[in-house]
Structure formats: C-alpha cells, structure tokens
Amino acid sequence: MKALTILWRRELALAWAGGGGPLLACAFFLTLTALVPLTVGGSPEALTPLSGGVAWLALALASTLSLERLFERDFEDGALDLIALGSAPLELVVVAKAKAQWLAVGVPLALTAPVAAIALGLPVALAPLTALTALIGSLGFALTGALGAALALGSKRGGLLIAVVVLPLYIPPVVFGSGALTRAADGADPWPATALLAAYVLFAAVITPFAGAAAIRNAQG
C-alpha cells in the first residue's frame, strides 16, 4: 500500500526528529537511573536486588515521554484529518505511528536499559536478557502508549493524563519483563516470563489499532 509506505516514512522521520527524539529519551532514562542511588543509597546490597526492576520502571516512564505529541501535532494542524481521509485505514495508521515510536524511541531506550541496569548493580551476564526483554517490552509500551495518546486527544493536560491512563496498563509488561530478570538473577528460567511478555505485546498489537482508531474518530467528531 503506497500510501502506508509514505506515511510510515513520514512517521519515522518525525519520531526520529533528527536524532533528538531518541537522545532525549535516553538522557531522561539515564537521569532517572542516576536518581535512584541518590534516593535509596549507593551500596550494592541496596541496589543490586532492585537493579532490574528499577531499570524497567525507568524504561516505562521514559516510554511515556513523547506520547503526548504522537497524534497531537497532526490533530492540531489538520494533518490527521487528511490522513484519515486517505487510502490507508486509520487502524493501520495507528500501528504505523506506534511502530515509528518504537523504532525511534523504544529501541534506543531498550539498548540503554542494560547500561542502566548494570550501573545499578545487575550482573553483567544478564545484560543480553535485559536488552531482549526491553526490546519486546518497549514495543508493548509503544502500542499501549499510542492507545493512550489517541484517547487523550483533544483533552487538556495531555501528558499527565496519558501517563495516568497508560501506566496501569503498563503493569503486565513491567511485571513480566522485570520478573524475567529476577528469575534469571535467581538462577531460574527466564523464558516463561519472556513468553508472557511477548504474549502481552501481541495482545496490545490487536487492541491498539481498533481502540486507537475509534478514539481518533471520536476526537475528530
């Protein structure tokens, strides 16, 4: 579908924002990471048990960062109306935006996650698992986040509202993702948890297009 391809390239370029998008998100991620020892103490005994979980927490928060602008800008300047009139179904438009969000913001965050986790005391051997689960998890965050962004279209207080709506929905990926790290750190098998994480992402991939398109149509009136 030619329209979809053009749209996809546009979304990717917008989300990438000349490198500013991912850089900003990663900077936020690392800042959050730095705050943790400053708040709970820097000793390895205090930090290491928390390292995987806190890395996931920071990943979830950083993922909500650029959500507000995902649809807002196009909505405000009328581009979203044009896109909706185009040949690409709105559901796929939502998916395209979520995917672009993931590639431009989620993947860089996922690659930063092992760095952050190790800085917090996670055993280096778990770095690949951290990256893998973060890659999958951030796709889930992007999908669910896109849904939240679509729902909050046309509202005041977009950023905080999206976070309040979306963070409870982030609970399953956060639990399974950090759970995989905990299992691995205990010497147990992390793959069931990783599978559950992937299942969640599939679930979000089904829900987000339809619910997101419905939300956009509603906002357009």
Added chain:
Amino acid sequence: MFGLANPQKFMAFTRPLQPVLWLAAVGLLAAGTWLSFAAPADYQQGDTVRIMFVHAPAATMGLGAYAALGVSSLFALIWRHPLADAAARAAALPGAAFTALALITGSLWGQPMWGTWWVWDARLTSVLVLFLFYLGYMALRASIDDEQKAARAAAVLALVGLINLPIVKFSVDWWNTLHQPASLLRAGGSSLDPAYLWPLLTMMAAYGMLFAAIWITAIRTVVTRRRVMTLRARAAMEA
C-alpha cells in the same frame, strides 16, 4: 430489557423501583451491621474479623461496579443505547468509592493482622490497580470539554480496561508468586465459620442493593437533567 432503552420507559419502570431499592439497601445494611457485631470474635483474629464484613463486600462491589461500567460502555459504543453512557458515568463514583473503601479497610485490617499498614500481596495490589483504572476513567472523562466526546473516549478506555483487567490480575498474581512476602497469615482460613457466613452474605447483598439504588437514582438524574436542559432551550427559543 431493550425496551428500557426508551428514556420514558426507563423512567416509568424505575420510578416505583427506586424507593424499594433504597429501603432494601437500608434494611440489609442495618441487618448486616447487627449480624456483624453479634457474631462471636474469631479465636485467631479477635474482633478484627468484623472488618472483613465491610472489606470483602467493598472489594466485590468495586469490581462489580467496574463490570457495570464496562458493560454500559460497551452498549454505549456498539449499540449507541441512549442511556448507556449515563449508566457508565453513574457507576464510576460509587465504584471508585467502594474500591477506595476496600483499600482503606484492608489497611485497617492489615495492621492488627500482619503488623503493617499496607502489604503488597496479590489481592490488595489488584484492588489498588482497579482503583487506578477508576481514576484514569474519571480523569479522562473530566479532561475533555465536549461532553459527548469525553463520554465516547471514556467508553473506549473502559472497554480497554475491562479487557486488560484479567490480564493485569494474572500478572499481579504471577508477580506475587515470584516475590513471596514473608509469612502471610491467610485471612479467615480456607473455609468460613458459618457464624460469619450470614453477616458476610447480608453485607454483600446490602452493598449490592446500595449500589443498585445509587446507580438507578443517578441514571434517573441524568435523564431528568437532560429533559430540563431541553425544556430550557426550547423556552429560550420561544421567549
């Protein structure tokens, strides 16, 4: 049931029903309260077992109200039932209140039982998440100015929430097995002493009846308000 879609029919049907619901609610609450305090103190928990009679029904109704909210939202979105949106909105505040009460009474129960005001066990955490779902719904609804758009957006969120709820519950249960909290006293044991069954069931019924009374009354108010607005608009035009 779809005959009740007509606001006129709904109002006619619920007019005699409303006082009955309130009376039943008050009656059951009185009976349940009496039964709760007449029941003997638990050999293990002492009098704190009486907190269960306001805690368990609150948690159940918090969930029940969310189901009502979700189903109403479904009707609003798919069948465009005129009263469905009002029903969804009317369920939100009582539902959130029940859920908050479940958390507060759970905390007050937890302190004498486990020596701590809050425990991150699967059940309490799930109730907390349900409360967050309510907050998100109400926040979304309040933050969009256009009432119709706000209602539809909130309906979508309610449905997404309803579908996600079992998944979140599952993930919280799974999480709980991962991080075994230190020696958690299993409240009430596996089988409930029959002396506690009647107070509990009565309070459950009472809460259900109270929700029904509040819900129906609130929906009726929405219908009345819409009618008043229409009349006022017409009067302003004809003036």
Added chain:
Amino acid sequence: MTPYAAFVWPAWGITALVLGAVAARTLIAARRWDRALKAAEGGDR
C-alpha cells in the same frame, strides 16, 4: 473489643462516612433536578 477497637470502629466509621456521602450526594442531586424539572414544566404551562 479491647486493642482491636481502634481498628474496627474506624473501618466501619469511614465506610459509613464515605457510603453515606455518596448516597447523600446522589439523592440531593436527584432531588435538585426533579425540582428543576417541575419548575421548567410548570413554567411552560
């Protein structure tokens, strides 16, 4: 009741307070709009 009274009474008390407040709010709003309807309809005739 002894030591547990400090927990049982507040639990029931807060319950009564919150549920009473929600019920009151609902009934007061209903009463208010019923009166408004009578006024709107009465004024029309």
